[in-house]
Amino acid sequence: MRKKLTKVMLLAAMAMSAALTGCGSSVVEQAEQQTAQQTAENQPEESAGSTEAAVAETGPDLTEEVELKFNFAVGNKSRTMTYNQESPLTLPDGTVVTAGMLKPMWSYVENALNCDFTDVTVQDIKSADMIQTESTSNFSGANIYGGESIAERLMYYGTEGKFVNLSERMEAGYLPNFKAYLEENPDVKTAITAYDGNIYHVPYIAEIGQIGRSFVIRESWVTSLLDAENAGYDTSDFTVYYQGFYVGDNKRTGENGGTVTPKEGVEIVKKTDASIIELQNALEVKNGETLTNALIQYIDENYDYDKPSELYLGEKAAYDIDELIALMRCIKANPHYLTDGKADVVWPMFTRQSSYREELLRLGTYFDGVKVHGSDSYQARWYIDADGVVQYTYAQESVYDVLCYLSDMEAEGLIYSDCYDLSNKTNHRSALWGTDEGEAPSYGFITYDFIASSTADSLNPDTAVILPPVAKVNGVWQYYMDNGRAIKPDGWAISVAGSTEEQIQRACAVFDYFFTEEGFTLQNYGLPMNLDQENKYIGPDGNEYPLFTDWVNETCNNVANGDLSTFLRDWMGCLMPIGYQKEIGFEYQYTSERGFAGWELLKNSTTTIATYAGEGPEGDNPNYYKMIPPVFSLTSRQKETISDSTSIETDDVVEYMFNIIRYKTKGNAPQGAEVAQSYEEYLQMFENRGLELYETTYQTAYEVMTSVN
Amino acid sequence: MERVFKTQKIMAWVYTAAALLVFLYTLIFMTEYKDLFGLKLSQNSQISFFHDSVLQTFNRQIFALALAGIVMVAVSFFLELFSKVPDRFALFVFLLLLVFCIGGSVYAFSNIQAIESFYQGLDFQYLYLEGMDGYEPHFTTFRIGYCIYAVQILVCVAYGAVLLLSHTQFVKWLRKTAGSEDGVEKEKRSA
Secondary structure, eight states: OHHHHHHHHHHHHHHHHHHHTTTTOOHHHHHHHHHHHHHHHHSOOHHHHHHHHTHHHHOOOOSSOEEEEEEEEOSOGGGSSBOOOSSOEEOTTSOEEOTTSBOHHHHHHHHHTTEEEEEOOOTTOOHHHHHHHHHTTTTOSOSEEEESSOHHHHHHHHHTTSBOOHHHHHHTTOOHHHHHHHHHOHHHHHHHBOTTSOBOOEEEEOOTTSBOEEEEEEHHHHHHHHTOSSOOOOOOBOOOOOOOSSOGGGOOBTTBTTEEEEETTEEEEOOSOOOHHHHHHTOSSOBHHHHHHHHHHHHHHHOOOSSGGGGTSSTTOOOOHHHHHHHHHHHHTOHHHHTTTSOSOOEEEOOSSGGGGGGGGGGGGGTTSOOOOSSSSTTOOEEEOTTSOEEESTTSHHHHHHHHHHHHHHHTTOBOGGGGOTTOOOOHHHHHHSOTTSSSOOOEEEEEEEHHHHTOTTTOTTEEEOOOOEEEETTEEEEEESOBOOEEEEEEEEBSTTOOHHHHHHHHHHHHHTTSHHHHHHHHHOOGGGEEEEEEEEOTTSOEEEEEOHHHHHHHHHHHTTOHHHHIIIIIOOSOSSSEEOOTHHHHTTOOHHHHHHHHHHHHSOOEEOBSSOOOSOOSOTTTTBOOOSSOOOOHHHHHHHHHHOOOSSHHHHHHHHHHHHHTTTTOOOTTOOOOOSHHHHHHHHHHTTHHHHHHHHHHHHHHHHHHO | OHHHHHHHHHHHHHHHHHHHHHHHHHHHTTGGGGGGTTOOOGGGHHHHHIIIIIIHHHHHHHHHHHHHHHHHHHHHHHTTTTTSOOOHHHHHHHHHHHHHHHHHHHHHHHHHHHHHHHHHTOOOTTGGGGTOOSOOOOOHHHHHHHHHHHHHHHHHHHHHHHHHHHHHHHHHHHHHHHHHHHHHHHHHHHO
C-alpha cells in the first residue's frame, strides 16, 4: 500500500512539474512565443497580401458601392462637406445643389469612387471637440475622421490602434499615389510619422517651399512722406521710447551690415555708422515734421538713392529694423498729413485679427535673427539648434528682449492697440485698409500677411509688397522671412473600430484619390466642368495651371463677393483641410497685379525663407532655416508628463508675454496684470511652470521622430 | 507521538504564514518595476516586452500558484490538519498538494533566475527618451522572491514530512494500542 501511494505521488508531482514549467520553457521563452504568435496573427495573410499588392498595379476594386461615413469638423458649418448655403447653387450642367446635400466636389468624388458618402459631422463642432467626443466611443461612429489642428490627436490615437496604420496599408499596395508622393517629399513623411515609425493620417500640405507671409504696406504713404517736396507735415508732439537696436557696439556699418545685397548684382552701401533712432531721439522738438525731416536727411547722407523712399520700396530696399521703426514714427506722427485730415490717429503696424497677434513676434527675426516660431503655427514655439536639438523659444532671453522692443513700439503708438484683445473678432486689416472711403475711416500702414489677400484690389488699391528688413540673421547679413508655407496640423484618418475591411480599403482609395492628378485638380480647383479644358493659366512662375471658366468667376462674384477662396470652399467643397497637397495656381488666379509685382519682387531678390529642407546662407546654425514639424508625436507617458507636471501650453503664457508688450515700457499695467520687469523674472515664470521637463520631453520626442525616419 | 502532533499543528500555521507571505509577494511583485509601464518607443521595446510580457505573465502565474497555496490552507482546515492527525485520505491529498506547491515554488524560483538574467541584459540607455533619466536596475524584488520561495519549499517539505511522520506514528500507535488491547482480551479469555 505504501509503495502504491509513493508511486501515485511521484506521478502527480511529475505531471504538475511538467505543467508548471510549460513543458520545460521559462517564462521568458513563453512570453517570446506569445509575442511571436500575436505578431503572426496581426500580420495580413500572405494570400491577402499578394492580392493587395496587385492594387498598386490595377487600382482599387471599385466594382461594389461602399458606404463611407465622414466626421470632418472644422468648427464652421460653411466649411464642411455638406452644402449649407441658404440659396441653391445651379451648376453649369444644370445640377441643382441645395442645403443638406453634399457639396459638388464631394458628390463628384462619391461617383468617381463608387461610394455612398454620408456626412455625420455635427456641422458647427470644432475639430478638437469632435475628436474628444468621438474618442469616448472608440471612433466607431464614422469611417473617416478629420479636421483642423488635430494631427497630433490622429497620430496619438493611431499609435493606440484606433486609426488604421497607413504605413502597413502602403506596404500592402494601397495608397500608391500617396506613397509615391511621400517618397518624393521625405520632409512630409518625417513630419507625419508617429513615434512608432508609422503613419496614421494624411495631412493637409500647403504650398510648401513657397513664401508664406510678407510685409505689405500702403505704398503712397512712404512716397508722400519721404519724396514729396514742401510737404505739410504734422507738428503735434511725439514722445519716443525706443532706444534703437543698431546703436553702441552694434552700430550698422562696415562688416556689420554696411553693405547688403537685396538682389544679385545690386549692392547697397550704408555710408556711415549713424543711427536714425539716435538722431530722432536727439531732436529737441519731436513731431511729424522734425522726425520725417531727420529721416529724409539721414537717408540722403547714408544712401545713394534717387529718392529716399527707395530705402523701403522696390528691389533696392535696404532698410533695417531701426529704419523701419523710424518710418513708423514718421507715419504715426503725421496722421493729418497722410489722411488729408480725415483721421487724428493712424496705426503704423497691425495684424489681420487679434487672434493673429503673435505675428508681431515675427519681428524678432530682424533683431539679429531671434527665432520665435519654428513654423507657420503659433504653437511651433521651437527652433532647431546647431546640434539638431529643438529648443523652446518663448523662454529665451532674446525673445524677452524682443518683447521689450515691441513694448517700446507699443508705447510710441506704433502698434494697433486693438490687436491684443482676443475677444475682439474684428478683421483689423479690413478696418485699417478697407475703410478709406467710408464715413468713419481707420488707417493702418504695414502688416505681415499673405500676399494675395493683402493686395486684393477690393481691399485697398494702394497696398504693395516690400522686401523684409535686412538684418543679421543666423550670423549673416541677409534678407530673410521666417515664414514659409507649411505642412498643416490638419488632415484625416481612417477609424479601425468604425470600419469593415471593405470600408478601410475604400477609404484608402479616397485618401489616395487626392494624390492622383484628377483628385489633386479637383480639390485644388474644382470640377472639370468648372475648368477651361483647352486653355491654361500661366502663373508668374512660368508654370501652367488649370484655368477657371467664366462660370466660376461670375458665380463667385454673385454669391461670394468675388472671394474665390470662399466660393470654392463654402459652395464647391474644394480647398478643405483634408489630406492633399495644395497648389499655388489657385491663389495666383485671384491675385492682383500688385500682388504679382510683390511676388516678382521677392522672387528676384536674395530673400531666403524658412523651409523644411532648411537651405540658406551658411551661418552660425546649420539648422536655422529648417522649419520644425507641424506636431510632435508624443507617447502616452510623454503626454502624461506634460499634462501632469507642466503648464506651459496654457493661454495665459501668451497673455503674460503680451502684458510685457502692452505695459512694460509705459508702466501702465492695470491691477492684476503681471508684467515681468527683468529676464530673470520672466524666466522664473516658465521655470515655475516646468520648463525644464517640458523642454526635455519635446526634445526627446523630436529625437525619436527624426530617428524613426 | 504527542510531540510530533504538536509539531504538525505548528507546521500547519507556519505553512499558512508562508502561503500568505507568498500571496502578498505576488501582489507587490510588479511594484518595483512600475516605472517601466507604458513604454512605447521602439528603442525601449525589449524593456516593454520585459514588463508587459515577461513580468506580467510571470506575475499572473505566481499569483495563481499563490491562490492555490491559500486554497491549500482552506483544504487543510477542511481536512482538520490544524487539530487532528491526518488519516490516510487527508495525508494523500495534502501530500499531493504539497508536492504541487513545491513544484510551483521551484518553478517560481528558477524563473526568477531567468527573469533576473533577462533584466540584467536589458539596455536602459534610451529610457530618457520617455522621460526617465538615470534609471538604475532594481533587484530587491527578485532577491526577496528567492528567499520567499526557498522558505516555502522548506516549509512544504517540512510540513509534508511532519504530516507523514504524524500519520505513521499514529498508525503505529493505533496498531500498538490495538495489539495491547488484543492481548488483554486474550488474557481475559484465557482467564
